[in-house]
Amino acid sequence: MDEDDWLAGRFEASRPRLRAMAYRMLGSLSDAEDAVQDAWLHASGAGPGAVESLEGWLTTIVARVCLDRLRSRKSRREEPLDAEESRDAAEAVLAGPEQEAVLADSVGLALLVVLDTLAPAERVAFVLHDTFGLPFGEIAAITGRSPAAARQLASRARRRIRGTNPVSGTRLARQREVAEAFLAASRGGDLGALLALLDPEVVLYASVPTGVPMTIRGAAAVARGARASSGRSRCSGVALVSGTPGIVMADRGRLILVLAFTIGGGKISRIDVIADPARLEELDLAVLD
Numbered sequence: 001m002d003e004d005d006w007l008a009g010r011f012e013a014s015r016p017r018l019r020a021m022a023y024r025m026l027g028s029l030s031d032a033e034d035a036v037q038d039a040w041l042h043a044s045g046a047g048p049g050a051v052e053s054l055e056g057w058l059t060t061i062v063a064r065v066c067l068d069r070l071r072s073r074k075s076r077r078e079e080p081l082d083a084e085e086s087r088d089a090a091e092a093v094l095a096g097p098e099q100e101a102v103l104a105d106s107v108g109l110a111l112l113v114v115l116d117t118l119a120p121a122e123r124v125a126f127v128l129h130d131t132f133g134l135p136f137g138e139i140a141a142i143t144g145r146s147p148a149a150a151r152q153l154a155s156r157a158r159r160r161i162r163g164t165n166p167v168s169g170t171r172l173a174r175q176r177e178v179a180e181a182f183l184a185a186s187r188g189g190d191l192g193a194l195l196a197l198l199d200p201e202v203v204l205y206a207s208v209p210t211g212v213p214m215t216i217r218g219a220a221a222v223a224r225g226a227r228a229s230s231g232r233s234r235c236s237g238v239a240l241v242s243g244t245p246g247i248v249m250a251d252r253g254r255l256i257l258v259l260a261f262t263i264g265g266g267k268i269s270r271i272d273v274i275a276d277p278a279r280l281e282e283l284d285l286a287v288l289d
Helices: 003-026 027-048 054-076 082-094 099-108 109-115 120-131 136-143 147-162 169-188 191-197 219-228 275-284
Strands: 198-209 214-215 236-241 246-249 254-264 265-272
Touching: 003 027, 003 054, 003 109, 003 246, 027 214, 054 120, 054 136, 054 169, 054 214, 082 198, 099 214, 109 147, 109 236, 109 246, 109 254, 120 136, 120 147, 120 219, 136 147, 136 191, 147 219, 169 191, 169 219, 169 254, 191 198, 191 219, 198 219, 214 219
Parallel strands: 198 265
Antiparallel strands: 198 214, 236 246, 246 254, 254 265
């Protein structure tokens, strides 16, 4: 077996791990596949030479490709989505491949959403260290920082992901149960379960860039609307939204809509539907442990 065939075989054996790493960095299965393929082109062109660790070398190549893609993505975000682009994103969620939804669920859609709020180097440092266990010396070489600075990147990311929550543990746990039950009932189209979670006088406020602001009052009307959106709920997850458990919806790991709940006495009394890109950028999001 010549060197090219040997390298191709080793790369294919490593592909699942490299794809999993790229997916957490990029939040999109198609982007992750493209990044891994780009990495293979780099690796096959350079050849392993006398590298001490082939796995480490391949990890470095994929991580650098992902970091470049994240930096390019951030620079393109300087102009917010307009109404038509926001509508297209929402429709993409509805039509998204089942494989992507399953993968997002296994990783944690809320984690992907919060990761997307991080700076590129923070996201790469967190994924490489906290998920894949790379030492900060290797992360420093990938990000172009010192080991101490790489440690700080991961630490800042960790604080952002965990957030700061002033709500007591018992109260937060109960609110989380309500939010998770609402999401499960929406996915299952269970009208009775939805009604049981809603205050009879619940009010839903929706202000989206694709239409006129809307207000829906009463448990029956809100429950019917939630049941009708069961297709979207498969690309949703529970996260902390400004300190209270709510629901985030994402298209390929990128936040497009939030349901912010007001919960009291085990019931949802208010739902704010937030889809405006400017408002989404202002939200304080964190992952529930």
